[in-house]
Amino acid sequence: xxxxxxxxxxxxxxxxxxxxxxxxxxxxxxxxxxxxxxxxxxxxxxxxxxxxxxxxxxxxxxxxxxxxxxxxxxxxxxxxxxxxxxxxxxxxxxxxxxxxxxxxxxx
Amino acid sequence: xxxxxxxxxxxxxxxxxxxxxxxxxxxxxxxxxxxxxxxxxxxxxxxxxxxxxxxxxxxxxxxxxxxxxxxxxxxxxxxxxxxxxxxxxxxxxxxxxxxxxxxxxxxxxxxxxxxxxxxxx
Numbered sequence: 001x002x003x004x005x006x007x008x009x010x011x012x013x014x015x016x017x018x019x020x021x022x023x024x025x026x027x028x029x030x031x032x033x034x035x036x037x038x039x040x041x042x043x044x045x046x047x048x049x050x051x052x053x054x055x056x057x058x059x060x061x062x063x064x065x066x067x068x069x070x071x072x073x074x075x076x077x078x079x080x081x082x083x084x085x086x087x088x089x090x091x092x093x094x095x096x097x098x099x100x101x102x103x104x105x106x107x
Numbered sequence: 108x109x110x111x112x113x114x115x116x117x118x119x120x121x122x123x124x125x126x127x128x129x130x131x132x133x134x135x136x137x138x139x140x141x142x143x144x145x146x147x148x149x150x151x152x153x154x155x156x157x158x159x160x161x162x163x164x165x166x167x168x169x170x171x172x173x174x175x176x177x178x179x180x181x182x183x184x185x186x187x188x189x190x191x192x193x194x195x196x197x198x199x200x201x202x203x204x205x206x207x208x209x210x211x212x213x214x215x216x217x218x219x220x221x222x223x224x225x226x227x228x
Contacts, residue, residue, distance in 0.1 A: 001169075032212050034214045036153075042220070043202055043204075043218035043219065043220055043221055044145075044153065044202075044215075044218060045218075046214060046215065046216045049209045049210060049214045050209060050210035050211075050212075053209065053210060055216070087152065087153055089153070089214075091212045091213060091214060092212075094166055094168075094169075095155055095167075095168040095169060095170070096155040097155065098152055098153040098154070098155070099152070100152045101152050101153075
């Protein structure tokens with residue numbers, strides 16, 4: 001299985017801050033990577049697919065980059081509704097696997 | 108707008124069988140999408156269980172493959188999950204999701220709200 005490792009596990013930030021989350025795959029996955037946002041008690045929400053493509057309806061302050069083994073999710077100006085847990089997921093090969101999550105908390 | 112709704116018992120006894128159904132509305136299960144199950148133990152991360160196409164083709168997580176069956180019922184526009192020989196480690200919120208094709212591969216874009224299944228005697 002491809003292991004996905006996110007860092008940091010949690011980050012404290014203020015409204016308006018720029019936040020960057022990284023995700024590393026244990027082997028190359030081209031750009032077959034997605035990012036999800038999950039709020040407590042809710043299902044994950046697809047934000048980014050194919051490493052850098054913004055899902056319809058997702059604010060442009062979210063962006064993704066990377067290829068191969070190293071990827072980043074950036075929130076350019078953190079908004080109150082962005083406090084949540086973020087997961088990366090590889091779609092290169094079965095079984096699909098997720099990172100362990102990064103919790104974005106209010107500072 | 109596609110909507111998915113999980114249903115099934117919230118409590119299963121150890122060594123028993125977990126059985127869940129996902130009803131799809133606002134779209135056809137016979138579309139060119141795959142349909143999947145993902146679970147999340149309380150306070151932990153996400154684990155992909157498996158997926159099915161309307162033809163009946165399936166892909167399963169090898170870690171669960173010996174205990175999992177996913178099936179589709181096109182007449183009822185729903186798909187189902189069976190997980191046998193459950194233990195406390197199978198306690199989780201179970202999500203169903205639609206996998207749609209984006210940029211040459213498949214990603215879950217619509218999710219059910221999830222249902223908590225507890226394995227306990």
